[in-house]
Amino acid sequence: MTQWVTMKRPYNFSAGPAAMPQEVLTQAAGEMLDWHGSGMSVMEMSHRGKEFISIYEQAQADLRELLAVPEQFRILFMQGGGLAENAIVPLNLSRAGTVDFVVTGSWSQKSLQEAARYCAANLAASNEADGHTTLPMPLNWRLSKNASYLHLCSNETIHGVEWHELPDLKAIGYDSPLVVDCSSHIASRPMDWSRIGAAFAGAQKNLGPAGLTLVVVRQDLLDRALPICPSAFNYKTVADNQSMFNTPPTYAIYMAGLVFKWLKSQGGIAAMEQRNQAKAALLYDAIDSSQLYYNKVARDCRSRMNVPFFLRDESLSEAFLSGAREHGLLQLKGHKSVGGMRASIYNAMPIEGVQALVDYMLEFQRSRA
Numbered sequence: 001m002t003q004w005v006t007m008k009r010p011y012n013f014s015a016g017p018a019a020m021p022q023e024v025l026t027q028a029a030g031e032m033l034d035w036h037g038s039g040m041s042v043m044e045m046s047h048r049g050k051e052f053i054s055i056y057e058q059a060q061a062d063l064r065e066l067l068a069v070p071e072q073f074r075i076l077f078m079q080g081g082g083l084a085e086n087a088i089v090p091l092n093l094s095r096a097g098t099v100d101f102v103v104t105g106s107w108s109q110k111s112l113q114e115a116a117r118y119c120a121a122n123l124a125a126s127n128e129a130d131g132h133t134t135l136p137m138p139l140n141w142r143l144s145k146n147a148s149y150l151h152l153c154s155n156e157t158i159h160g161v162e163w164h165e166l167p168d169l170k171a172i173g174y175d176s177p178l179v180v181d182c183s184s185h186i187a188s189r190p191m192d193w194s195r196i197g198a199a200f201a202g203a204q205k206n207l208g209p210a211g212l213t214l215v216v217v218r219q220d221l222l223d224r225a226l227p228i229c230p231s232a233f234n235y236k237t238v239a240d241n242q243s244m245f246n247t248p249p250t251y252a253i254y255m256a257g258l259v260f261k262w263l264k265s266q267g268g269i270a271a272m273e274q275r276n277q278a279k280a281a282l283l284y285d286a287i288d289s290s291q292l293y294y295n296k297v298a299r300d301c302r303s304r305m306n307v308p309f310f311l312r313d314e315s316l317s318e319a320f321l322s323g324a325r326e327h328g329l330l331q332l333k334g335h336k337s338v339g340g341m342r343a344s345i346y347n348a349m350p351i352e353g354v355q356a357l358v359d360y361m362l363e364f365q366r367s368r369a
C-alpha cells in the first residue's frame with residue numbers, strides 16, 4: 001500500500017470520468033478488503049446494513065454542510081447520470097406543460113431535445129449564433145407565462161462557458177423554479193440556493209466515480225411527477241425512501257463521501273473556489289498571451305473547470321498531444337464536436353498540474369517558433 005501513497009502520478013485533464021484526489025484513492029485502496037474492521041469491502045455490504053447506512057448518512061451530512069444546502073431541500077443519490085436527468089426532470093417537474101430552456105452549448109441543447117418528448121419545450125434564449133461563446137442576458141429571454149420551470153446548464157463542459165452567477169429570475173418577474181444542470185462544476189464554488197428549485201449533477205466530473213447522480217430538489221416540488229414517471233426515478237419516492245427505493249450505487253456513494261471529507265480537509269467550498277479561480281487565471285493568461293494558442297469564449301463567460309483551446313496551426317495538434325503525454329499530461333484532446341484541446345481542471349487538479357501544463361505549452365511554442 002505504501003507505493004500508492006508516495007507514487008507520483010501524471011496529471012489527468014480528463015473532462016469525465018475525471019481525476020480523483022490521490023488521498024481519496026489511497027484511502028479507498030487501504031479500505032478495499034476490510035472497511036473499518038467490518039470484514040467487508042464497501043461494495044460487498046447490504047445497502048440496508050448499519051455499516052452502509054452510516055456511510056450514506058455521513059455523505060449526506062457532509063455534502064449538506066459543504067454546499068450549505070438549506071433544510072427545505074432534499075439531497076437524492078440517484079443513477080442514470082446527467083443524460084437520464086434530461087428525462088427525469090421533466091417527468092418529475094414539467095406537469096406536461098411548458099418548460100423554458102436557455103441553450104448555451106451541447107448539454108443544454110440535449111436537455112431541450114429530450115424534454116420535448118414529455119412537455120412543450122420553449123427555446124427561451126440561445127447563444128448558438130455566436131458558436132456558444134457568450135451567455136444570453138436574462139432581460140432578452142423569450143420566457144413563457146406559467147412555465148413549469150426554466151432549465152439552464154450552469155457550466156457547459158464541452159464549450160467551456162460558465163454562469164459565474166445564476167440569474168435572478170425573480171428580479172425579471174419570473175416565478176417558475178430554476179433547474180440547473182451543474183454536472184461539471186458542482187462543488188467548485190458556493191451555490192445560491194435562493195435562486196434554485198432543483199439542481200442535478202453526474203458525479204464523475206467533480207464528486208466521485210461514474211454511477212452516482214446527485215439531485216438536490218426543493219421539498220415543495222416533490223408533488224408533481226407525471227403518472228408515467230418510473231417509480232425508481234420519482235423524486236418523491238426516492239426522497240421518501242432515503243435514496244434506497246432500489247439499490248443505490250453504494251460504492252460510488254462511498255467514494256463521493258471520501259471526496260466530501262477531502263473537500264472539508266481542504267478548507268471547504270469557498271477555499272476550493274479561490275483555488276479554482278487561481279488555476280483558471282493561470283491557464284487563461286498563458287493562452288491569451290501566447291502566439292500559438294487561443295480560446296474562443298468571451299472573457300466574462302469562461303469556465304473555470306473546462307478550458308477548451310486551439311492551436312493557431314492545427315497541423316501541430318497531434319504533436320502537441322503526444323508531447324503532452326510524454327510530459328505526464330494526460331487526456332487533453334478536445335471534444336470531437338469542437339476539436340482542438342480541452343483542459344479540465346476540476347477540484348482534484350492541483351495548481352502544480354496547471355503550472356506543469358502551462359510550462360509545457362510555452363516549451364512547445366518555443367520549440368515550434
Ligand SMILES: *Cc1c(COP(=O)(O)O)cnc(C)c1O
Binds near residue numbers: 080082083107155156
Ligand atoms: C457529463 C455531463 C452530462 C452527462 O452526464 P452522463 O453521466 O454521461 O449522463 C450532462 N450535463 C453536463 C453539463 C455534463 O458535463
